[in-house]
Amino acid sequence: MFGQVLITEFLKLRRSKVPWGTLGGLSLAPLGLALFMWILREPGRAAQLGLVGAKANLSGLEATGPAYLSTLTIVFGVGGMLLLPFIVAYIFGREYVEATAKNMLALPIDRRWFVIAKLVVAAAWWLVLVVVVLAESLVIGMLLGLPGFSAGVALGAVGGSMRAAAISYLLAPVVAWVTVAGRGYMGPIAFALAGMAVGNLLGKTGWAEWFPWSIVPLMIGMVGQPQTLPTGSYVVLAAMFVVGVVATIAQLRFADNAQ
Amino acid sequence: MTVGMVSAISTHALTKRYHDVLAVDSLDLDVRQGEIYGFLGRNGAGKTTTIRMLLGLIRPTNGEVKVLGRRVSSGETDAFRRVGYLVETATAYPNLTVRENLEIQRRLTRTNPAAIDSTMALLRLEPYAEKRAGQLSLGNKQRLALARALLHSPELLVLDEPANALDPAGIVEIRELLRALVDESGVTVFMSSHILAEVAHLADRIGIVHEGRLIEESSREELAAKARAFAADAYTPEEREQALLTADLERYFLARTGGPAEGGEA
Numbered sequence: 255m256f257g258q259v260l261i262t263e264f265l266k267l268r269r270s271k272v273p274w275g276t277l278g279g280l281s282l283a284p285l286g287l288a289l290f291m292w293i294l295r296e297p298g299r300a301a302q303l304g305l306v307g308a309k310a311n312l313s314g315l316e317a318t319g320p321a322y323l324s325t326l327t328i329v330f331g332v333g334g335m336l337l338l339p340f341i342v343a344y345i346f347g348r349e350y351v352e353a354t355a356k357n358m359l360a361l362p363i364d365r366r367w368f369v370i371a372k373l374v375v376a377a378a379w380w381l382v383l384v385v386v387v388l389a390e391s392l393v394i395g396m397l398l399g400l401p402g403f404s405a406g407v408a409l410g411a412v413g414g415s416m417r418a419a420a421i422s423y424l425l426a427p428v429v430a431w432v433t434v435a436g437r438g439y440m441g442p443i444a445f446a447l448a449g450m451a452v453g454n455l456l457g458k459t460g461w462a463e464w465f466p467w468s469i470v471p472l473m474i475g476m477v478g479q480p481q482t483l484p485t486g487s488y489v490v491l492a493a494m495f496v497v498g499v500v501a502t503i504a505q506l507r508f509a510d511n512a513q
Numbered sequence: 514m515t516v517g518m519v520s521a522i523s524t525h526a527l528t529k530r531y532h533d534v535l536a537v538d539s540l541d542l543d544v545r546q547g548e549i550y551g552f553l554g555r556n557g558a559g560k561t562t563t564i565r566m567l568l569g570l571i572r573p574t575n576g577e578v579k580v581l582g583r584r585v586s587s588g589e590t591d592a593f594r595r596v597g598y599l600v601e602t603a604t605a606y607p608n609l610t611v612r613e614n615l616e617i618q619r620r621l622t623r624t625n626p627a628a629i630d631s632t633m634a635l636l637r638l639e640p641y642a643e644k645r646a647g648q649l650s651l652g653n654k655q656r657l658a659l660a661r662a663l664l665h666s667p668e669l670l671v672l673d674e675p676a677n678a679l680d681p682a683g684i685v686e687i688r689e690l691l692r693a694l695v696d697e698s699g700v701t702v703f704m705s706s707h708i709l710a711e712v713a714h715l716a717d718r719i720g721i722v723h724e725g726r727l728i729e730e731s732s733r734e735e736l737a738a739k740a741r742a743f744a745a746d747a748y749t750p751e752e753r754e755q756a757l758l759t760a761d762l763e764r765y766f767l768a769r770t771g772g773p774a775e776g777g778e779a
Contacts, residue, residue, distance in 0.1 A: 258620045258621060258623070262620050265616065266606055266609070268609060268613065269609070353602060354604050357604065359569075360569060360570055360593055361621050362592075362596075362622070510571040511565075512565060
């Protein structure tokens, strides 16, 4: 039965503009980064075109291949903490916004399959975004002709970006739970923003390795240099994933589903 | 029509309390297989809350529900394998076509693919098969919701205000469709409404719910007799004349617009 549920969850996205919107949004990131690199490399021409170079200079970045590629990891880490919750909120929240949850939940199907199928769809959607935008980033990187841009460095950046994207996915089920508990889009998006804000705040403290929303920023170098995380951090993230899945299933099984 | 003695729906002391509001109060229902049961009540009487409990969407504060002999408990959805339902407003995935919405239902109820076309034909949805649900009129959205409920040939239909948004001809059409399903296929229908006329035309038995309590339950004939006796005392001749005029006007309107009730029951 899970196979049928999964097929229908993909079918529900047909003609939806939201996947294209998320692709458009994320694909702007490497273009913005490339512009940043170009300003750093060509400050005179950028100034002639009216592009302010001061902010670019203040970033402390250099117009090199390794700098460009390491910043990509931040893009996918931040994307995983902001865009992925938006995707999860859409997949789970539309059932409430479009008032179809009541139709779905009275079907003769164990409700856990809907939760798992929706999380699989979110994972697939996120994976497609990451792969497409990574490919776009590499093409742009090659076209920029930045010094130090090599296959080895690119491969390392791809690995780092995929790891950041995967790690941030572990926080997705908690967002799913907030969505079904709040029955809409606003709750999970506010939750993701708050998580990121607190994560950044705690990222500068000694608790960063133990707070789920600080772990990703710590790993991708959003707060200082990228760090190798202790095993405990991964255990915390895995526990968050399990708690999120169980809480979402329990919410659909045992809470009142009145719209 | 053969009304069985086996219960399609039974509730015992069914109660739902939201903080200090008692939405459903010790409701005992017994809907027999093969009958149309009209669940009549004003807005806010507890009809939709009862239907949500019947379908396992909300948990009773107290009491129990059995659907087709199986106890409904929260999250236990196996009892609904042979149940079709329409809860409150008719909703569908707006970005999907009528056919795609039914395809989702078909897959999730493990129904034969041919059922989509036959159900669309039954509900006269064929001209809209490739139209997005979000672009349908309210009446056609209601038809789509009914098609979803009927797609897997259920033994029991639980319909919350099935005539919502339908025009008079559509109401008569759905009325005839439900009657045919009961008479020809032995389907049981539990339908809620706040419009007495809608229930009176169709239901074999009628339960009146008020402030969460079942205050009256009788056959259509018994209720009609009570209503006539009541009307004789309660209404002026002018009011009775007005009621007859309303019925005549509806029949005339249907006849002029080619509705299915032309010359027949309206």
